[in-house]
Amino acid sequence: MQGERKIRVLIAKPGLDSHDRGAKVVARALRDAGMEVIYTGLRQTPEQIVETALQEDVDVIGLSILSGAHMALFPRIMELLKEKGLTDVMVFAGGIIPEEDVPELKRIGIKEVFGPGTPTENIIKYVLENAPKRS
Amino acid sequence: MFDRQKIEEIAKEKKRWEQTTLTNWVKQCPERRKEFRNHSGITIKGLYTPEDIKNLDYMRDLGFPGEYPFTRGLHATMYRGRLWTMRMFAGFGTAEDTNKRFKYLLSEGETGLSTAFDYPTIMGYDSDHPMAKGEVGVCGVAISSLQDMEILFDGIPLDKVTTSMTINGPASILLAMYVAVGDKQGVPREKLGGTTQNDNLKEFFAQKLCIFPPKPSLKLSTDVIEYCARHLPKWNPISISGYHIREAGATALQELAFTLYDGIAYVEETLKRGLKVDEFAPRLSFFFASHNDFFEEIAKFRAARRLWARIMKERFHAKNPRSMWMRMHVQTSGCTLTAQQPLNNIVRTTIQALAAVLGGTQSLHTNSFDEALCLPTEESVRVALRTQQIIAYESGAANTVDPLAGAYYIEDLTNKMEEKAMEYIQKIDDMGGAIAAIEKGFFQKEIADSAYRYQREIEAKDRIIVGVNDYTIEDEECPVKLLRVDPNVEKKQVERLQKLKRERDSRKVKEVLEKLHYAAEKDENLMPTIIEAVKAYVTLGEITEVLRKVYGEYKELIII
Ligand code: B12
Numbered sequence: 125m126q127g128e129r130k131i132r133v134l135i136a137k138p139g140l141d142s143h144d145r146g147a148k149v150v151a152r153a154l155r156d157a158g159m160e161v162i163y164t165g166l167r168q169t170p171e172q173i174v175e176t177a178l179q180e181d182v183d184v185i186g187l188s189i190l191s192g193a194h195m196a197l198f199p200r201i202m203e204l205l206k207e208k209g210l211t212d213v214m215v216f217a218g219g220i221i222p223e224e225d226v227p228e229l230k231r232i233g234i235k236e237v238f239g240p241g242t243p244t245e246n247i248i249k250y251v252l253e254n255a256p257k258r259s
Numbered sequence: 260m261f262d263r264q265k266i267e268e269i270a271k272e273k274k275r276w277e278q279t280t281l282t283n284w285v286k287q288c289p290e291r292r293k294e295f296r297n298h299s300g301i302t303i304k305g306l307y308t309p310e311d312i313k314n315l316d317y318m319r320d321l322g323f324p325g326e327y328p329f330t331r332g333l334h335a336t337m338y339r340g341r342l343w344t345m346r347m348f349a350g351f352g353t354a355e356d357t358n359k360r361f362k363y364l365l366s367e368g369e370t371g372l373s374t375a376f377d378y379p380t381i382m383g384y385d386s387d388h389p390m391a392k393g394e395v396g397v398c399g400v401a402i403s404s405l406q407d408m409e410i411l412f413d414g415i416p417l418d419k420v421t422t423s424m425t426i427n428g429p430a431s432i433l434l435a436m437y438v439a440v441g442d443k444q445g446v447p448r449e450k451l452g453g454t455t456q457n458d459n460l461k462e463f464f465a466q467k468l469c470i471f472p473p474k475p476s477l478k479l480s481t482d483v484i485e486y487c488a489r490h491l492p493k494w495n496p497i498s499i500s501g502y503h504i505r506e507a508g509a510t511a512l513q514e515l516a517f518t519l520y521d522g523i524a525y526v527e528e529t530l531k532r533g534l535k536v537d538e539f540a541p542r543l544s545f546f547f548a549s550h551n552d553f554f555e556e557i558a559k560f561r562a563a564r565r566l567w568a569r570i571m572k573e574r575f576h577a578k579n580p581r582s583m584w585m586r587m588h589v590q591t592s593g594c595t596l597t598a599q600q601p602l603n604n605i606v607r608t609t610i611q612a613l614a615a616v617l618g619g620t621q622s623l624h625t626n627s628f629d630e631a632l633c634l635p636t637e638e639s640v641r642v643a644l645r646t647q648q649i650i651a652y653e654s655g656a657a658n659t660v661d662p663l664a665g666a667y668y669i670e671d672l673t674n675k676m677e678e679k680a681m682e683y684i685q686k687i688d689d690m691g692g693a694i695a696a697i698e699k700g701f702f703q704k705e706i707a708d709s710a711y712r713y714q715r716e717i718e719a720k721d722r723i724i725v726g727v728n729d730y731t732i733e734d735e736e737c738p739v740k741l742l743r744v745d746p747n748v749e750k751k752q753v754e755r756l757q758k759l760k761r762e763r764d765s766r767k768v769k770e771v772l773e774k775l776h777y778a779a780e781k782d783e784n785l786m787p788t789i790i791e792a793v794k795a796y797v798t799l800g801e802i803t804e805v806l807r808k809v810y811g812e813y814k815e816l817i818i819i
Contacts, residue, residue, distance in 0.1 A: 140381075142468050145507050152707075169390075192633070193393045193397055222632070222741055241597055243728075
């Protein structure tokens with residue numbers, strides 16, 4: 125394990141949604157699990173999120189959203205990631221996202237969606253297993 | 260309350276009981292846990308006796324309902340006279356959609372209105388602002404101008420119903436619109452009753468919907484308090500909110516202490532406007548959460564009332580008993596409700612609502628069983644309202660005043676909540692007050708730590724959440740139908756707004772906006788100018804834009 129680069133994760137809050145309890149809990153759990161975690165803070169536009177991802181050279185982007193605006197915001201984020209050539213970054217999400225929206229989100233490239241009640245342990249495991257391997 | 264000799268006798272007998280009956284019993288049947296604690300971290304004993312409250316002085320600490328220190332309730336007869344106000348937080352889509360929901364709720368027996376605004380409105384953006392894209396009407400009702408507000412309250416007589424509005428940064432604007440609708444309906448201003456949340460301090464560490472930096476935010480809150488004290492005698496200018504603090508992750512104790520501290524800050528700030536404490540304090544109102552631990556919550560409500568009364572009397576030298584009244588609204592705790600097995604939420608909400616009633620609340624919102632899934636449907640909100648009606652009319656809980664008073668456990672817990680809250684208050688005083696504590700990130704850190712601890716307890720199964728970490732159902736399918744907001748709302752709303760902007764008197768608009776800019780720079784009370792502005796159909800976004808220019812925007816202090 126030594127010398128291996130820590131997994132770098134960006135936890136992002138897109139749109140006007142300002143529920144940050146869950147995002148912070150997830151951020152802290154990933155950090156306690158030994159990852160490098162960057163938290164964007166609230167009310168980020170898709171452009172700002174992608175810019176931060178680029179600047180911080182992250183492996184994983186975790187989108188946290190509870191406002192119901194995911195269908196309006198996520199496609200734009202995925203589009204911008206493509207434009208910037210960040211196609212190897214793993215993007216996943218959590219918050220209040222109705223089951224019926226998940227297939228469409230997966231189609232645009234969101235790898236997984238975790239809802240309320242998910243143990244952070246499962247989230248950590250998912251990142252460890254699915255983050256792109258880099259050195 | 261008890262004579263000394265009797266207490267000694269009980270203490271002696273308790274020792275004997277512990278060494279004999281208790282010890283023998285525990286040998287056969289050990290306790291389920293090594294230690295029992297409530298959310299606030301207070302250790303709960305297996306048994307409480309008069310010894311635990313031997314220092315309680317009935318007249319000093321409890322008194323009679325309707326009298327200082329109001330531990331037993333604000334009114335002499337409490338719910339025997341009038342039930343609490345059943346006030347369901349509601350709002351989605353366009354003003355028409357929410358107007359319909361309001362009327363539905365009133366027809367089902369709710370007794371007060373409560374408005375949820377959408378994100379753009381809360382953040383001071385019009386529905387056609389780029390930041391509003393995809394968010395219009397999604398999490399509340401979209402209100403950009405007086406025209407929307409007129410539709411929202413169409414056919415609802417503002418002299419007959421009281422309305423609460425969950426709005427903070429733009430509270431003065433929404434209040435101005437409400438006043439304007441009242442004027443149009445011909446309701447005298449002294450008859451307008453309701454509440455603007457207008458608690459900008461807790462935004463910085465709890466709800467996080469901040470527009471301006473802390474100081475101008477506090478100034479705006481105080482403008483509303485001052486204006487109402489002088490011109491809207493029945494309006495509650497502020498709802499000092501613990502709910503958001505709690506829901507962001509705080510314990511009951513932190514909720515109690517931080518909320519009361521915010522209350523202190525508003526009183527101090529309003530005094531600086533040259534008002535006497537008794538001229539505005541009677542209209543300050545409070546808002547708390549009711550979480551899962553039944554007795555802890557009841558003790559919190561009782562302690563809150565007593566502590567506020569003492570603060571108002573001793574710290575601020577209020578003379579009018581009404582200045583010492585802590586009038587409260589309670590909402591059952593949304594964050595205890597689960598996406599898993601959502602019907603279980605009805606049971607949780609019932610217990611939490613009962614705690615609020617036994618704690619003596621003036622007003623209550625009960626969450627719907629689909630809380631962790633979407634905004635409530637007509638069906639789910641009806642069940643939530645029925646829950647209150649069942650408590651009110653069937654349970655007998657409303658038939659006597661403060662029925663749990665005198666219970667050793669409740670009184671001891673009430674004392675402890677008050678004592679420990681006072682320790683926090685002292686600490687924040689020493690830090691230099693609420694704004695200093697915000698700027699240092701004190702509240703933010705305390706809350707984030709509690710939220711994380713709570714999550715860890717659940718994951719360690721130290722805290723069982725039925726249906727989530729125990730008693731789960733494999734491959735559960737969502738058994739309820741979700742509310743989805745009509746995707747055409749944004750288009751309709753933007754069209755209406757743009758038509759309005761074309762048709763109104765644009766010269767007048769420009770003129771009032773300039774006047775507002777001037778008033779903001781001169782640090783005047785902005786309420787009168789904002790009322791003038793909304794009446795000229797200046798929009799919420801335009802008004803906020805001017806204030807953003809004068810005050811700047813808040814940059815979040817990030818604490819994980
Ligand atoms: C707490 C809460 C609040 C608090 C927020 C405090 C804060 N600073 O966060 C307060 C009281 C301030 C609040 C206010 C509002 N709320 Co609110 N709130 C909730 C509530 C009850 C719980 C959310 C929560 O924190 N849960 C605890 C955390 C730990 O769980 P979580 O966030 O779900 O996170 C977990 C998973 O989702 C996942 N996860 C989350 N993010 C991420 C990210 C990644 C990358 C991954 C992998 C996983 C993941 O992992 C976490 C751990 O399991 C929910 C309902 C509910 N029970 O879920 C409503 C809810 C989200 N709120 C709602 C609304 C409408 C609002 C308001 C807009 C109301 C209004 N009009 O005024 C405001 C807006 C406030 C804001 N700040 O944005 C609605 C949203 C409706 C919708 N989407 O259709 C909900 C669903 C309630 C409802 N049914 O009406 N709210």
